[in-house]
Amino acid sequence: MVNMLRLIQNENMKIYRRIGTIVMIGLLVLAAIGFAVFTKYSQSDTIFGSTDITKGWKDKVEKDLKEDKKEYKKEKNKDVRELLKEDIIMNQYRLDHNIPPEKGTVWEFMAQTDAFTSLIGLFTTIVGAISVAGEFTWGTIKLLLIRSASRSKILFSKFVATIGFAIGMIILLFIVSLLVGLVLFGSDGFSSAYLTYVDGKVIEKSMGLHIFSLYGLSSVDMLTTVIFAFMISAVFRSSSLAIGLSIFLSFVGGTIMSFMSAMNINWGKYLFFANTNFRPYITDGGEPPFKGMTFGFSITVLSVYLLIFLAISWYVFNKRDVASSD
Amino acid sequence: MKKEPVLRTHNLTKVIGKKKIVDHVDLEIYPGEVFGFLGPNGAGKTSTIRMLVGLASITEGEVFIAGVNLAKNFEKAISYVGGIVENPEMYKFLTGYQNLIHYWRMCKGVPKSRIDEVTRLVGLEKRINDKVKTYSLGMRQRLGIAQALLHSPSLLILDEPTNGLDPAGVREFRDYLRRLAREDNLAVMVSSHLLAEMELMCDRIGVIQDGRLIDVKEMTEFKNEGKGALLIDAHPIDKVMQVVEKFLGIEAIEQDGNLLVEVDREQIPALNAQLVKEDIKVYAISQVSETLEDRFLEMTGGRSVG
Ligand SMILES: Nc1ncnc2c1ncn2[C@@H]1O[C@H](COP(=O)(O)OP(=O)(O)OP(=O)(O)O)[C@@H](O)[C@H]1O
Ligand SMILES: [Mg+2]
Numbered sequence: 096m097v098n099m100l101r102l103i104q105n106e107n108m109k110i111y112r113r114i115g116t117i118v119m120i121g122l123l124v125l126a127a128i129g130f131a132v133f134t135k136y137s138q139s140d141t142i143f144g145s146t147d148i149t150k151g152w153k154d155k156v157e158k159d160l161k162e163d164k165k166e167y168k169k170e171k172n173k174d175v176r177e178l179l180k181e182d183i184i185m186n187q188y189r190l191d192h193n194i195p196p197e198k199g200t201v202w203e204f205m206a207q208t209d210a211f212t213s214l215i216g217l218f219t220t221i222v223g224a225i226s227v228a229g230e231f232t233w234g235t236i237k238l239l240l241i242r243s244a245s246r247s248k249i250l251f252s253k254f255v256a257t258i259g260f261a262i263g264m265i266i267l268l269f270i271v272s273l274l275v276g277l278v279l280f281g282s283d284g285f286s287s288a289y290l291t292y293v294d295g296k297v298i299e300k301s302m303g304l305h306i307f308s309l310y311g312l313s314s315v316d317m318l319t320t321v322i323f324a325f326m327i328s329a330v331f332r333s334s335s336l337a338i339g340l341s342i343f344l345s346f347v348g349g350t351i352m353s354f355m356s357a358m359n360i361n362w363g364k365y366l367f368f369a370n371t372n373f374r375p376y377i378t379d380g381g382e383p384p385f386k387g388m389t390f391g392f393s394i395t396v397l398s399v400y401l402l403i404f405l406a407i408s409w410y411v412f413n414k415r416d417v418a419s420s421d
Numbered sequence: 422m423k424k425e426p427v428l429r430t431h432n433l434t435k436v437i438g439k440k441k442i443v444d445h446v447d448l449e450i451y452p453g454e455v456f457g458f459l460g461p462n463g464a465g466k467t468s469t470i471r472m473l474v475g476l477a478s479i480t481e482g483e484v485f486i487a488g489v490n491l492a493k494n495f496e497k498a499i500s501y502v503g504g505i506v507e508n509p510e511m512y513k514f515l516t517g518y519q520n521l522i523h524y525w526r527m528c529k530g531v532p533k534s535r536i537d538e539v540t541r542l543v544g545l546e547k548r549i550n551d552k553v554k555t556y557s558l559g560m561r562q563r564l565g566i567a568q569a570l571l572h573s574p575s576l577l578i579l580d581e582p583t584n585g586l587d588p589a590g591v592r593e594f595r596d597y598l599r600r601l602a603r604e605d606n607l608a609v610m611v612s613s614h615l616l617a618e619m620e621l622m623c624d625r626i627g628v629i630q631d632g633r634l635i636d637v638k639e640m641t642e643f644k645n646e647g648k649g650a651l652l653i654d655a656h657p658i659d660k661v662m663q664v665v666e667k668f669l670g671i672e673a674i675e676q677d678g679n680l681l682v683e684v685d686r687e688q689i690p691a692l693n694a695q696l697v698k699e700d701i702k703v704y705a706i707s708q709v710s711e712t713l714e715d716r717f718l719e720m721t722g723g724r725s726v727g
Contacts, residue, residue, distance in 0.1 A: 101527070105526050105527070108522075109515070112515055114514070233510055233513070238505075238506075238509070239527075240474075240476055241475060241499060241502065241504055242499065242524065242527040242528065243496045243497070243499055243527065244527055414478070416471070416477040416478055417471070417476040
């Protein structure tokens with residue numbers, strides 16, 4: 096009976112009016128700025144951060160190209176030959192189309208800031224956990240649920256607001272890193288395109304989109320943790336338990352997975368944290384942890400898990416009595 | 422005239438584990454009345470109220486609010502209800518106004534100006550833009566009542582609402598509830614374990630004990646029932662004692678220069694006339710409020726919580 100948008104507005108108010116949230120936003124901004132400054136000045140003696148390279152990039156690329164061609168002739172290994180061929184074609188394309196590499200540009204810096212999505216993941220986990228469990232600890236749940244809005248709608252609005260927070264933080268990270276990056280690394284190469292190599296052909300992509308897709312890939316992991324935290328906080332009504340358990344799991348999950356992967360325990364691929372890293376399928380981000388894992392497999396396994404998590408949250412939040420002890 | 426009840430429960434029951442916390446309660450509350458829900462600690466008042474507002478599931482029985490079945494059409498039924506369950510917990514990091522905005526967004530078709538209206542109604546205009554964490558308990562109670570009235574409900578359910586209010590606050594609150602019931606034709610349900618409080622506030626009371634509704638009566642009826650203790654302040658005390666004991670044929674007790682005696686309510690005017698006739702100076706004859714308390718204890722057995 097009540098407008099969904101208004102419920103989301105309410106949740107947003109409760110998220111952004113809390114000091115904790117403001118502190119988290121501030122920390123993210125500081126972290127991005129700090130990282131940029133650190134990258135620039137700690138490595139100023141290397142090619143990174145020096146602007147000469149972007150000016151004289153053609154000579155360097157030509158040199159690389161010659162060396163690669165020499166290597167290619169000598170090399171016997173088929174895989175290595177394939178890699179060299181890719182390099183050669185890409186570099187040739189750069190020279191032909193006058194597209195400088197992103198080395199030392201704002202884009203190279205930006206490509207590294209996607210590591211901060213795990214920080215955003217942590218913050219979103221906290222926000223999501225408090226969004227549900229906080230109502231119980233504050234006792235406000237008793238006034239929230241006696242309105243003309245079903246529990247499902249309220250839970251959904253909380254979910255949307257939490258995801259909205261994550262998206263907002265990602266956009267903020269992008270903007271802040273871009274601005275700081277432009278200030279520290281200059282705008283050389285700003286308009287250049289991102290090149291990928293697909294089936295023997297070079298494809299040009301927008302750099303901004305490329306960075307966003309990096310963020311997006313990292314966000315899969317984040318989304319999983321957040322939904323997991325959401326479930327724990329709906330079931331146990333304790334934000335600290337939800338936050339603690341989610342962080343614990345994302346640490347331990349990685350360790351367990353590498354262990355199982357090393358021991359060739361193949362059913363490890365059905366664990367949800369084995370399927371949160373999509374990089375191997377999309378960019379050149381290494382191998383998936385278990386044999387026989389494909390993009391479709393991971394998407395399916397992950398979706399099943401997430402649906403189960405969401406269903407449990409929904410069921411428990413709808414069914415359980417709100418007792419005085421809460 | 423026969424009015425339709427705003428709240429009607431039928432066989433309302435709550436079982437947790439093996440324990441019947443609320444046991445087949447039938448209630449009817451009508452527009453324009455203040456209904457007191459009275460019971461000792463652990464009697465099941467809060468548990469009943471939780472079911473009435475949908476915070477707890479109903480094990481057995483039904484709740485109708487303005488004729489709408491709560492379990493079948495929660496969103497519609499609950500739109501007629503405003504309430505506070507136990508303490509009015511608010512978002513402490515928000516201001517009072519933001520809290521009200523929050524609840525205002527959750528009701529349909531209420532103009533925003535209503536927020537200022539209820540703020541004025543509970544006398545919180547001066548502090549409404551302060552953070553709730555700076556509020557005193559009484560101010561939070563007021564804000565709680567403001568949020569409960571925001572959508573102009575037909576039924577107001579308040580669980581121990583005078584908790585934490587000072588005597589002036591209790592009085593103001595009481596007058597305010599009475600006015601709401603009378604002028605706006607609101608049905609009000611107030612729970613309490615304090616009988617004295619109910620006495621001044623309610624038109625009817627229902628007594629709950631061990632989850633069972635053991636008695637529902639008009640307040641006046643409740644008061645008139647049985648014998649009550651009467652405190653007579655008159656002079657000279659010796660003569661008063663003589664007259665009273667002769668008139669009633671029972672023993673009277675002297676207490677702090679006054680006389681305490683058990684008497685049927687119906688006999689009071691005649692007793693008074695007798696005293697006056699005997700040239701005694703009567704300063705006051707008052708009913709001891711303990712009579713109600715006693716009756717309550719008598720009914721509920723005066724046992725410890727369990
Ligand atoms: N979640 C629960 N699990 C088990 N027992 C419960 C639960 N909630 C309440 N009870 C029991 O139900 C009984 C009624 O509790 P309730 O809170 O309704 O009492 P009350 O009349 O509101 O008392 P008070 O005046 O102290 O507020 C108590 O015996 C209590 O122990
Ligand atoms: Mg209670």
